Amino acid sequence: MPRRHPETSTVEHLVIVGNGMAGHRLVEALLARTERPARITVIGAEQAPAYNRILLSPLLAGEMQREALTLRSAEWYAEQGIELILGERVEKIDCDARTLSTDAGRRLDYDRLVLATGSNPARPPVPGLELPGVHVFRDLHDADALARAAESGRNAVVIGGGLLGLEAAEGLRKRGMQVSLLQRDDRLMNRQLDLTAARLLENELRGRGLDIHTDAQLERLEADAEGQVCAVLLADGTRLAADCVVVAIGIVPNAELGRVAGLEVNRGVIVDEWLTTSDPAIHALGECCEHRGNLYGLVEPIWRQVEVLAERLCLDHDHADDEDAQGYVEKPTATKLKVSGISLYAFGPTEAEPDHEVLSYRDPQQGNYRRLLLRGGRLEGAVLYGDTASGPWYFEQALAGVDLTACRTALLLGAADAQALLDDALNESPHSPAKEAA
Numbered sequence: 461m462p463r464r465h466p467e468t469s470t471v472e473h474l475v476i477v478g479n480g481m482a483g484h485r486l487v488e489a490l491l492a493r494t495e496r497p498a499r500i501t502v503i504g505a506e507q508a509p510a511y512n513r514i515l516l517s518p519l520l521a522g523e524m525q526r527e528a529l530t531l532r533s534a535e536w537y538a539e540q541g542i543e544l545i546l547g548e549r550v551e552k553i554d555c556d557a558r559t560l561s562t563d564a565g566r567r568l569d570y571d572r573l574v575l576a577t578g579s580n581p582a583r584p585p586v587p588g589l590e591l592p593g594v595h596v597f598r599d600l601h602d603a604d605a606l607a608r609a610a611e612s613g614r615n616a617v618v619i620g621g622g623l624l625g626l627e628a629a630e631g632l633r634k635r636g637m638q639v640s641l642l643q644r645d646d647r648l649m650n651r652q653l654d655l656t657a658a659r660l661l662e663n664e665l666r667g668r669g670l671d672i673h674t675d676a677q678l679e680r681l682e683a684d685a686e687g688q689v690c691a692v693l694l695a696d697g698t699r700l701a702a703d704c705v706v707v708a709i710g711i712v713p714n715a716e717l718g719r720v721a722g723l724e725v726n727r728g729v730i731v732d733e734w735l736t737t738s739d740p741a742i743h744a745l746g747e748c749c750e751h752r753g754n755l756y757g758l759v760e761p762i763w764r765q766v767e768v769l770a771e772r773l774c775l776d777h778d779h780a781d782d783e784d785a786q787g788y789v790e791k792p793t794a795t796k797l798k799v800s801g802i803s804l805y806a807f808g809p810t811e812a813e814p815d816h817e818v819l820s821y822r823d824p825q826q827g828n829y830r831r832l833l834l835r836g837g838r839l840e841g842a843v844l845y846g847d848t849a850s851g852p853w854y855f856e857q858a859l860a861g862v863d864l865t866a867c868r869t870a871l872l873l874g875a876a877d878a879q880a881l882l883d884d885a886l887n888e889s890p891h892s893p894a895k896e897a898a
């Protein structure tokens with residue numbers, strides 16, 4: 461029986477379902493606070509304790525060792541007085557009785573429950589997708605299976621030209637496979653990049669040996685005499701040899717547990733700004749939840765959800781009456797690509813609207829491209845390819861809604877030059893601290 465922590469919130473027994481990135485981060489956030497639930501139990505379906513899923517891409521590419529991915533060991537959980545149950549899947553929740561049961565027949569009572577069950581890879585409805593040799597790229601098991609496939613096979617086809625598909629394709633190429641990448645849209649990373657940046661990326665990857673097909677319409681997958689996948693067929697008649705196929709077309713929230721428990725579920729488990737579901741004793745966060753119609757696929761908003769929920773679970777008072785309490789609010793996120801040798805940074809709309817002012821800079825020799833979208837002097841979107849050092853500064857200015865008119869001439873030169881002009885303009889202002897002191 462885990463020991464009871466001396467300083468506790470009013471939550472007696474907190475059970476967290478899912479020992480992935482959100483579930484683990486919540487544990488860390490609870491431990492960082494002076495008051496924490498008396499008893500914490502974490503149940504994870506994977507065999508391994510929480511690891512950094514983001515680093516599966518460099519792991520597949522052979523750029524990182526498995527051990528470097530582990531966030532905390534099972535021993536660490538024990539030392540914190542947290543019961544960690546791994547390799548068991550929660551199958552059923554009885555909201556009235558406040559109990560849950562796992563596929564190993566374990567039954568647990570809870571006082572509060574957090575669903576952090578992540579998402580599942582989406583699968584296109586095409587014939588042949590169930591064949592052996594067809595993979596997804598979501599967990600350690602998938603990364604191992606892909607590394608093994610790369611040892612025995614020569615040809616791989618990756619379906620999906622978004623972040624995950626590109627990282628999987630590069631990983632397999634680095635492991636010596638001939639990789640074809642299929643993208644349904646007219647460009648790679650169509651949710652983040654404008655056409656120019658997407659073409660720069662495409663050219664770079666083609667130069668490295670990736671066989672890229674944009675506007676690709678998937679028709680079916682073919683099996684060989686042993687029933688193993690051997691080819692991918694496109695609607696235009698193209699036939700691509702494939703010893704291994706990776707499906708990376710997106711994710712679907714893993715909301716099934718919430719659905720069978722009778723919680724309100726749309727695409728994800730619906731939560732309010734306190735990450736509370738339709739049952740006040742159950743919360744959800746991360747990729748399994750849906751907040752005001754938004755779903756999640758990057759960690760940045762999830763980290764902010766974790767902070768809100770940790771605060772709630774530790775204090776456990778009614779935030780509706782607390783004017784200082786800050787619920788979860790959506791904020792824009794920026795995207796980076798983790799393919800070594802390629803730097804990309806993007807946020808905001810990919811296409812300019814009629815009232816956007818577009819500033820762009822391109823240096824083909826250095827392989828640099830920047831395109832900024834402004835409205836009324838304020839930055840709304842940026843795409844940076846090559847030198848991305850100023851990306852976070854642009855993002856900061858956009859989030860803060862700073863009027864960048866004073867540094868417009870230096871905006872494309874980068875953060876340092878633009879900030880210097882902004883500072884000059886501030887000092888010139890009649891309300892500047894320097895002027896007021898004088």
Ligand SMILES: Cc1cc2nc3c(=O)[nH]c(=O)nc-3n(C[C@H](O)[C@H](O)[C@H](O)COP(=O)(O)OP(=O)(O)OC[C@H]3O[C@@H](n4cnc5c(N)ncnc54)[C@H](O)[C@@H]3O)c2cc1C
Binds near residue numbers: 480504506516746
């Ligand atoms: C290869 C790859 C690269 C990525 N790169 C980036 C990146 O560069 N930047 C970025 O921001 N994001 C990246 N992501 C996305 C990021 O990893 C996810 O947003 C994040 O992991 C979501 O956290 P989560 O806890 O909601 O889900 P997960 O981390 O998937 O954790 C969910 C956990 O719950 C477990 N589970 C599910 N159902 C049950 C059940 N019934 N009972 C018990 N346990 C259950 C699952 O087994 C899993 O371990 C990447 C993802 C992948 C796969």
